[in-house]
Amino acid sequence: MSSAPPTSRQRRKEARPSELLDAALALFVEKGFAATRAEEVAARAGVSKGTLYLYFPSKEELLKAVIGHTLMADIARGAEKLAQAEGPTADLLVELMTEWWSAVLDSPSSAVFKLVMTEVRNFPEIGQYYVREVVEPGHRLIGTMVQRGIDRGEFRAVDVDCVVHAIVLPMVMLCLHKHSMGACGFTDPHLPPPPQFIRQHMDLVLHGLRNPTPAA
Amino acid sequence: MSSAPPTSRQRRKEARPSELLDAALALFVEKGFAATRAEEVAARAGVSKGTLYLYFPSKEELLKAVIGHTLMADIARGAEKLAQAEGPTADLLVELMTEWWSAVLDSPSSAVFKLVMTEVRNFPEIGQYYVREVVEPGHRLIGTMVQRGIDRGEFRAVDVDCVVHAIVLPMVMLCLHKHSMGACGFTDPHLPPPPQFIRQHMDLVLHGLRNPTPAA
Amino acid sequence: MSSAPPTSRQRRKEARPSELLDAALALFVEKGFAATRAEEVAARAGVSKGTLYLYFPSKEELLKAVIGHTLMADIARGAEKLAQAEGPTADLLVELMTEWWSAVLDSPSSAVFKLVMTEVRNFPEIGQYYVREVVEPGHRLIGTMVQRGIDRGEFRAVDVDCVVHAIVLPMVMLCLHKHSMGACGFTDPHLPPPPQFIRQHMDLVLHGLRNPTPAA
Amino acid sequence: MSSAPPTSRQRRKEARPSELLDAALALFVEKGFAATRAEEVAARAGVSKGTLYLYFPSKEELLKAVIGHTLMADIARGAEKLAQAEGPTADLLVELMTEWWSAVLDSPSSAVFKLVMTEVRNFPEIGQYYVREVVEPGHRLIGTMVQRGIDRGEFRAVDVDCVVHAIVLPMVMLCLHKHSMGACGFTDPHLPPPPQFIRQHMDLVLHGLRNPTPAA
DNA sequence: AATGAATGAGGGTTCATTCAT
DNA sequence: AATGAATGAACCCTCATTCAT
Numbered sequence A, B, C, D: 001m002s003s004a005p006p007t008s009r010q011r012r013k014e015a016r017p018s019e020l021l022d023a024a025l026a027l028f029v030e031k032g033f034a035a036t037r038a039e040e041v042a043a044r045a046g047v048s049k050g051t052l053y054l055y056f057p058s059k060e061e062l063l064k065a066v067i068g069h070t071l072m073a074d075i076a077r078g079a080e081k082l083a084q085a086e087g088p089t090a091d092l093l094v095e096l097m098t099e100w101w102s103a104v105l106d107s108p109s110s111a112v113f114k115l116v117m118t119e120v121r122n123f124p125e126i127g128q129y130y131v132r133e134v135v136e137p138g139h140r141l142i143g144t145m146v147q148r149g150i151d152r153g154e155f156r157a158v159d160v161d162c163v164v165h166a167i168v169l170p171m172v173m174l175c176l177h178k179h180s181m182g183a184c185g186f187t188d189p190h191l192p193p194p195p196q197f198i199r200q201h202m203d204l205v206l207h208g209l210r211n212p213t214p215a216a
Numbered sequence E: 001a002a003t004g005a006a007t008g009a010g011g012g013t014t015c016a017t018t019c020a021t
Numbered sequence F: 001a002a003t004g005a006a007t008g009a010a011c012c013c014t015c016a017t018t019c020a021t
Helices: A008-031 A040-046 A049-055 A059-069 A070-082 A089-106 A109-121 A124-151 A160-179 A194-211 B006-032 B038-044 B051-054 B059-069 B071-082 B089-106 B108-119 B124-151 B160-178 B196-209 C010-029 C040-044 C049-055 C060-069 C072-084 C087-108 C109-119 C124-151 C161-180 C194-211 D010-032 D038-044 D049-055 D061-070 D072-085 D089-106 D109-119 D126-152 D160-178 D194-209
Strands: none
Touching: A008 A040, A008 A049, A008 A059, A008 D109, A040 A049, A040 A059, A059 A124, A070 A124, A070 D160, A089 A109, A089 A124, A089 A194, A109 A124, A109 A160, A109 B108, A124 A160, A124 B038, A160 A194, A160 B160, A160 B196, A160 D126, A194 B160, A194 B196, B006 B038, B006 B051, B006 B059, B006 B108, B038 B051, B038 B071, B051 C040, B059 B108, B059 B124, B059 B160, B071 B089, B071 B124, B089 B108, B089 B124, B089 B160, B089 B196, B108 B124, B108 B160, B124 B160, B124 C087, B160 B196, C010 C040, C010 C049, C010 C060, C010 C109, C040 C049, C040 C060, C049 D010, C060 C109, C072 C087, C072 C124, C087 C109, C087 C161, C087 C194, C109 C124, C109 C161, C109 D109, C124 C161, C161 C194, C161 D160, C161 D194, C194 D160, C194 D194, D010 D038, D010 D049, D010 D109, D038 D049, D038 D061, D061 D126, D072 D089, D072 D126, D089 D109, D089 D126, D089 D160, D089 D194, D109 D126, D109 D160, D126 D160, D160 D194
16 A cells, blocks of 8 residues: 655655765764864765755764764674684684674774764763673673683683783774774885784784693 | 073963963863864963964964874883893883883873874874874884894794784774773773783783794 | 535635634744744644745745735724714723724734734835724724714814824733733733723723813 | 053943944844844944854843843933922823933833834743833832822822823833834824823823812 | 954854755 | 755854954
8 A cells, every 4th residue: 555666755865864874974084073064964965955954953963873873783793693603712703803894894884983982072972872882792792702712721711801802902993093094095014904914913812812732 | 691590481481382282182182173172272271362373373283283292202212211121022022011001191192192093184294294203113113122032032933013013003092092982981891900901911912922932 | 617515625725825824923923023934834724834835925925915814804893883883972982992902802913913013124015004904094983983072072172193092002002912921921910801901991091081061 | 550541442342242232222123133133233333243242142142131231221210200209290290201201212222112022922031021120110100100199189099000001001102113113104194293292192191180179 | 472352254053945746 | 736855045153363452
């Protein structure tokens, strides 16, 4: 009955918020929230200034929506894969981290890290959201894997949280770098391309973890 | 002739730029460059709006001066210490890194990392300066130490650049965190206090480096 | 042919302009013309923004139509009654003024006085219309009655125009008050309810008119 | 010591708020609050847009200040004169009302009545202020005079409040008219010039008050 | 050298009006 | 006839910068 084919007008209306959020993310990360004009966001999404305000009540609400809208999908997808994994923990971790972070680095999600960093102090709600939805689930996931390695006798009995940080922080830095120095062409000549860097980094950390006398 | 003892007025005058730079660094890092009003900087430095423009021709020039003014000292000091060090490389690295980064984290220098990150894309000159004065000297210094460990047979023959990154990136993240999420009270409950975190992190990395058959 | 009973759609269509005018009058008087949004008028009339523009080419034309549409009927009705009246002039005036103004105060017509007052200076055509259709007929009507009282020896030979003003101005103020201070709950505690006020006021004025030696 | 002659800069700064308030009153009454642009107010006061905001934090605060700033003086002056008056009550009332309202009509104060009327519904605080500072003191003052006339046997024992309204409402209407229809050139041809109208009006009302058997 | 009043360009937001559906 | 998405001119307000004192 009500399944009439959506008119082009309707199709636009449904796509609009997403288009605006994408445009906003790109610009907020590039120039900063304060230095981005609402009109620029609209223009990049291909609409006029007024239209932006049809979908978001203010620039600030747009910012919050940007944070909420992105990452979600990627986080969920990562969680699933990690949870179902089988086999030697070290291999698993290397494989999954390499894959997941490579994907994030290639997607707009990578920009969110910088956006949160630059804007939390002006909009603390952003921080709450980020900790709850990103930091904690992520930390828990990886921590579980590391603990599994220890429990199985594959890893030394190290401090789990510290290892998680050692794994994650450089990855986050990579994301931050991509959207700051990296985007300006200041690519550190010592830095290999991301997937390779990630693998090397994981190897290094896991080498430090490996139990010299496995299940002996 | 000009060696008369400086009057309090003169002393003030010489201190002004530095006071303004400190104020500017704090505010730029807290609110972002674009969201910081020139008058706020002046007020925090205890002078009037007009006075700011007596010392810096524009807000943008003030930003560049802020970047240039800070870090310098800390970098130089660190370089000296590392260069003169003696003894087993691992111990040296742990000791010096712990000490230097702890100092940086406690000083306003730590803020510069965030400032560069947030503003490079709007002012690329900042990036050039940062790479030349901070990234490269720092990388070279630590790289030299790692190489020394390998040369002496203390470390495995790993990729030096990768190790340097593994050492440095989490430290930089710590600085970024301090001035973003951390400043909002979102302290990761898994994160130990900085000096301890640094030491743990260095231990982990160096454990991964250590040669199982030293000088065998 | 066209005498088929009007469908509900047609009935709607004919009622539309009137519903819009009522909504517009209420809102223009409440918030002022400039502060009223076209969409609010439409919403209060139960139609969409676009529909408003089907009936009125612009917000300004809507305003003019509002002025023209109201009052007309009330004015005409009052004129008729006054013209046919018989008996002692004082009684007639008291009776008719009390009745007519009470009716006006209870109807939306009372709002027009305020609307004219607030908007003439921005739309002078409103003033011309108001003077021609309301002020002059009204003044002439009451003036005729007063003159009749003087001619019959019932009233002193006062200045007719001045008396008309003395009668009318407080009534108009009552209307203005109702839609400004009164609508905000600032009812003057000294003010009796309208019909009683009108009667008292008429008594006072007519006491000042009455000839002490009638037809002596 | 601190009585240095005020520089021209200082003199301007002190005069500014007043100049802005005068400009604002004139424009708000002419075009209505909503239809007046902040820049117009500034321009009429001979300053730039930004300067307006140096003295008033928003357009709305400017409106409130306008109401509060005007009338004050005139009200106070009127109160004094009325209080000190001597002689037959009727003469006193005629004299003082004529003089005071003529003065008000010639001053910018007369505009405040219209401003309050047009804007109360959007800014109810205005109403509270107006009732407290203008309506009630004024009513009390005139009421006292009328009561005095009754007490001395000069006036009939009429309803005092009703008389006060009969006296005042036409005067207020005169003020409203001056700044609405009157300002558009729609001068009622039956209306004599204000001072004469006021005197005639007072005569009419007092004739209705006068006791036919004074002190008999 | 220091101040802070003044400026005016710039950016967020609203809303009358249009027009494809 | 009716809708409501889209537009863009207009308006409030901010703030970097200037300059008379």
